[in-house]
Amino acid sequence: MLFIFNSNKMFFLFILFFSTLISISSNSWFGCWIGLEINLLSFIPLISNSNNMLSSEASLKYFLIQSIASINFLFSILLKMIFLKNFDFNNIISIMINSSLLMKMGSVPFHFWFPNIMEGMSWFNNFILMTWQKITPMILLSYYFNKNFIIIIIMLNSIIGAIGGLNQTSLRKLMTFSSINNLSWMLMSIMISENLWIFYLFIYTFIISMMCFFFHMLNLFYINQLFFFNMNYILKIFFFMNFLSLGGLPPFIGFFPKWIVINFLLMNNYFFLTFILIMMSLILLFFYIRITYSSFMFNYMKLKWMNFFFKNNFLYLINFLSFFSLMGMIISTLIFM
Template sequence: MTNNSTKILFMMTLLSGVIITISSNSWLGAWMGLEINLLSFIPIMYNNNNTLSAEASLKYFMIQALASSCIMFTIIVWSILKNSFPGMYENSTFNMLISPPLLMKAGGAPFHWWFPSVMEGLNWLNCLILMTIQKLAPLTLISYLLIPNLYNSTIILLSALVGSIGGYNQISMRKILTYSSINHLGWMIMAMSINTQMWIFYFKMYTLLVTTVLIIVYVFNISFINQLMHLKKETTMKFLLLSSLLSLGGLPPFLGFYPKWMIIQNITSNNQVILMLTMVMLTLLTLYYYLRITYSSFLMLISQLNWEININQKNYTTMMVTIFMSLWGLLLCKSNMNTFL
């Protein structure tokens, strides 16, 4: 992609769409930013070397166009009702009506059905964009509207539940990371109920962890979990990849546990113990299939295959800094914890 000037241009317009949505002071401007972001990502998704990319692009376009239409329809109808019957409708009703299309754009449960199939048709770089940058604009709009109530608590629990159960019996790394992303989305929405600074920090940590994992699987061309077991010569990188997966799952003392730790402390201090316990139990289910992959990869004896990729020392050095931060960043960040409490 770095040598393709057309895709670099589309990447710039994609980022500009996100900025327009975040900085807009009207719903029309936010909608325009979402459309610019969508139309910029479709050409980036398409890849001549991947036959599934055309199908993934079409699916993504249809779902995002449907969500955008629902957003515009909701805005128009709400404006008409507010002008015709002033004072009759509350803002909480509008929040409940516009949240589903925004969740559909972000890939949150129960509007997540398109997310795993689209991820299967993308390369790892596009998967990274879809799991990080493409979530930023709709999540920002959701954070503007979020009011702690039963409706939002249901969305949080559904996202955590789908992300936890959906990852079972999956052999594709893309689908495992997809359902993990859905689970993390539930935690981000919960962080929004605390303050804006909390969910932005969680999103930054999630982006760092996902980037770390995708760098390794991209370099070693890993698409399925059985390929992890064949990295016999690359024992060090195999250990770091599996440790990064555990960090993404939120296992102490890795960095992935740090934002969850802060959310747990804040939510329990607000006397929402039942919601917090449920989220922790569902996250333990997510951590289970990461642990299952780890145990299988390290304990099973598998013969060496001829198609393995050898990585030189320069590539090791390039990956080490990001991997180190994703693994042991908790020790570095512990002293700054009081800032968020």
């Protein structure tokens, strides 16, 4: 098994899943708010761990931030009901609703809680926070977004996500800023089409799940640990493919949804926005390639005697999927040509 849970955690995961369904299937803003609250209260027990002070601190911080965002969201929808026929307040109310949902998903400029909370959690909880916890706020955002405001947020997410990851030594913080950068692409894709957003989220979840599983298996938390361990080079190559795919390097599968978004932006004359997104992705690729290159080239004589032998067949399956993602991108490129 990927991660082992007791029955209590399985119950909270079940509630977490259904809270998202409650929010996205609700026909009123109040119903959406209730789903968000259930989601918050079901995720807190998954984070908290009485044996780990960092987890307890992370759960408290997460509760406070999400509560503030929920209060802002509830206040905004009440204002919307009061000023329903007053169009002068529509822009302000839409920005307030958008801001509370952006805070929920850890978007810039409300992202300062995100790296600290990620640092205090296990890889499985990080995986949930980077993927599943973004679904509800993003779908609610697609119902009522302020286009100009969201375009500014997309550019800020792209810039902060790329620059923030440059000087990080912690893998969890690196993945956090990578998630913030990918959030800009997801916001752009959900403005284009919900089908494109689902496709992007699926590819992103696929890559992140493989990386989080690998980090969990080897108990890796810092970049220098990637340089130390001595393992099968084939496994290592397949694993670092995920880094390059996450950065959006062609011909890996992570480039495919970005390619579709870029095509749409260019067809609609968003040249400056396209330029920002591509340049920031290049910065991401710079430090991903730097990590990959260093991991293969650094040679520690004192670790020559130490080798890792894996008996977990699931790890080989994950690495096969990494290779398959490369082949899938090449095939899809040939089809679209």
